[in-house]
Amino acid sequence: MSFSAGRVDAVFRKELQDYRRNRAVIATMALLPVVFVVLPMVQLFSIKASTASSTLDLRIGLSLLYMLLIPAVVPSTLAAYSVVGEREQGTLEPLLITPVRSDELLVGKALAVLVPTLAVAYSVFGVFLLAAALFAHPAVVSAVFRAPHLLVQVLFTPLLAGWSIWIGTAISARSSDVRVAQQLGVLASLPPLAVVALMSLDVITPTFGLALALGAGLLVVDGLGWRAVAAMFDRERLITGSRG
Amino acid sequence: MPAPGALRVEHLGKRFGNRVAFEDVSFEVGYGEVFGFLGPNGAGKTTTVRVLGTLIAPTSGSAVVAGFPLGTENDQAVRARISIMPESPGLYLRLSVAENLRCFARLYGVADPEERTGRALEAVRLTDRAKDPCGSLSKGLRQRVALARALLNEPVVLFLDEPTSGLDPVATREVHELVAGLRSQGVTIFLTTHRLEEAERLCDRVAILSTTLRMTGRPDELRDRLFSKALEVRTRVPLAEPGSTFAGVPGVGGWGQSAPNAYTLTVTDVEVAAPALARALVGAGADILAIAEARRSLEDVYLELIGEDVEAGRR
Ligand SMILES: Nc1ncnc2c1ncn2[C@@H]1O[C@H](COP(=O)(O)OP(=O)(O)OP(=O)(O)O)[C@@H](O)[C@H]1O
Ligand SMILES: [Mg+2]
Numbered sequence: 001m002s003f004s005a006g007r008v009d010a011v012f013r014k015e016l017q018d019y020r021r022n023r024a025v026i027a028t029m030a031l032l033p034v035v036f037v038v039l040p041m042v043q044l045f046s047i048k049a050s051t052a053s054s055t056l057d058l059r060i061g062l063s064l065l066y067m068l069l070i071p072a073v074v075p076s077t078l079a080a081y082s083v084v085g086e087r088e089q090g091t092l093e094p095l096l097i098t099p100v101r102s103d104e105l106l107v108g109k110a111l112a113v114l115v116p117t118l119a120v121a122y123s124v125f126g127v128f129l130l131a132a133a134l135f136a137h138p139a140v141v142s143a144v145f146r147a148p149h150l151l152v153q154v155l156f157t158p159l160l161a162g163w164s165i166w167i168g169t170a171i172s173a174r175s176s177d178v179r180v181a182q183q184l185g186v187l188a189s190l191p192p193l194a195v196v197a198l199m200s201l202d203v204i205t206p207t208f209g210l211a212l213a214l215g216a217g218l219l220v221v222d223g224l225g226w227r228a229v230a231a232m233f234d235r236e237r238l239i240t241g242s243r244g
Numbered sequence: 245m246p247a248p249g250a251l252r253v254e255h256l257g258k259r260f261g262n263r264v265a266f267e268d269v270s271f272e273v274g275y276g277e278v279f280g281f282l283g284p285n286g287a288g289k290t291t292t293v294r295v296l297g298t299l300i301a302p303t304s305g306s307a308v309v310a311g312f313p314l315g316t317e318n319d320q321a322v323r324a325r326i327s328i329m330p331e332s333p334g335l336y337l338r339l340s341v342a343e344n345l346r347c348f349a350r351l352y353g354v355a356d357p358e359e360r361t362g363r364a365l366e367a368v369r370l371t372d373r374a375k376d377p378c379g380s381l382s383k384g385l386r387q388r389v390a391l392a393r394a395l396l397n398e399p400v401v402l403f404l405d406e407p408t409s410g411l412d413p414v415a416t417r418e419v420h421e422l423v424a425g426l427r428s429q430g431v432t433i434f435l436t437t438h439r440l441e442e443a444e445r446l447c448d449r450v451a452i453l454s455t456t457l458r459m460t461g462r463p464d465e466l467r468d469r470l471f472s473k474a475l476e477v478r479t480r481v482p483l484a485e486p487g488s489t490f491a492g493v494p495g496v497g498g499w500g501q502s503a504p505n506a507y508t509l510t511v512t513d514v515e516v517a518a519p520a521l522a523r524a525l526v527g528a529g530a531d532i533l534a535i536a537e538a539r540r541s542l543e544d545v546y547l548e549l550i551g552e553d554v555e556a557g558r559r
Binding site: 006010022240 | 294297320330339390
């Protein structure tokens with residue numbers, strides 16, 4: 001049977017319905033962005049007009065980087081829960097009895113993490129830009145609205161989320177404990193952020209070309225990561241558990 | 245491909261490492277039949293269901309399920325045609341009853357998930373609870389939701405893994421009635437249980453499993469084979485040579501001694517054996533105190549059949 005968008009949609013919807021009624025998820029989705037937008041805002045408005053442009057760039061870079069923690073960290077806990085969590089609550093077996101393919105299940109779950117993450121991350125970034133444009137010092141505004149910075153932000157939000165989701169799902173598919181999976185998931189979500197940090201902090205001068213090249217690289221890694229996850233998804237092992 | 249029967253299982257076995265879950269299991273189930281799989285805890289019932297349901301691969305033997313031989317290439321085809329109600333319902337507790345069912349109806353790709361969900365709910369008489377979160381339902385109701393979920397794809401073979409475990413008598417009876425209803429609609433059902441009366445009541449045929457199959461037959465056949473197949477004899481003093489006394493008696497198979505002056509004889513036909521035995525005992529000069537049919541319930545026989553293994557398993 002071929003890949004079915006209908007089955008992906010079924011998984012996607014049930015995941016969202018479940019998230020919507022899960023207080024822990026709602027709290028994470030609501031609180032983390034607030035936390036991650038406060039600090040950049042403080043940075044933004046504490047910059048004085050007299051600040052040297054290099055310091056200015058650094059502080060803007062930090063703010064932007066800080067906001068990229070949202071797509072890196074928010075999905076990692078959700079993704080790390082996705083498989084082992086279902087296993088723990090006993091809902092995985094009924095799911096695996098249906099004709100749903102492993103890749104359909106994984107894509108449905110990944111989308112259900114990705115969509116809210118992107119919504120939150122882009123909203124936070126939007127709020128930040130809006131606040132900057134309206135209230136910040138003109139020198140700050142021009143430093144914020146530098147095209148490579150914007151590109152890095154827009155491009156790397158989904159790519160970082162993609163990384164966190166596949167690596168979190170991989171961890172989830174192989175662990176037998178939700179909490180361990182989530183801790184590992186958060187840790188594993190951070191490495192690509194280091195690369196992005198070099199650009200945000202102007203250690204590597206962020207040019208269009210470099211941003212695109214790094215983006216393409218991360219895209220390839222994400223793609224390969226997904227193939228690995230689908231290959232690692234071993235139904236028998238998931239059903240028979242660590243005893244097997 | 246001509247469908248050979250709902251289930252055809254040949255020398256099927258599954259081991260986890262060097263632990264045997266079940267082995268050398270062979271049986272056939274025809275379309276429309278309700279087949280009971282009876283066995284104690286750890287007998288391998290759930291593992292058998294999981295193997296037949298394509299969740300785990302067998303380590304030996306083969307099986308044809310709903311017309312398709314087990315094997316990776318047929319997994320999806322088999323899954324589309326069967327359903328399993330697992331030991332624990334496994335519902336999404338934050339989702340409503342209807343949301344749970346709708347999700348699975350979509351996974352089965354049914355044309356109108358809404359309509360199919362409604363019908364499944366009607367079948368288990370839960371229409372009025374459709375909007376309730378599953379987390380708010382009692383265990384019995386959750387079991388019924390799980391049954392409704394298993395009906396969504398109109399399965400060719402429906403596997404019920406201990407559908408009444410942990411239910412009170414009322415909820416148990418409700419599940420029994422639902423199963424009886426499905427049976428009358430001609431649904432093929434494979435039902436595991438460790439409860440004899442459940443197997444007797446619901447099933448056309450029963451297999452007794454304890455790692456290997458011990459016996460397969462209609463419940464009444466099992467009864468016949470197992471009930472009153474023994475005679476108990478008591479004499480005033482112990483027989484001098486019980487072996488030679490019993491040897492020539494028609495209809496007597498083996499014998500055992502349960503007390504110095506009490507013997508239990510396995511017989512093929514009580515009507516023939518009892519009078520002949522009385523004559524033989526008198527001929528041997530014994531004073532008969534009693535000759536009686538040994539009433540063994542199905543339960544006794546069941547315990548006898550599986551007894552050794554239960555002990556082996558606990559050692
Ligand atoms: N994942 C596993 N890993 C190792 N051994 C297993 C696994 N699953 C089952 N077993 C073993 O296989 C045997 C059969 O188990 P199974 O769960 O199939 O029995 P069951 O008849 O369903 O028992 P119950 O009545 O308790 O549900 C048991 O000895 C069990 O310990
Ligand atoms: Mg079981």
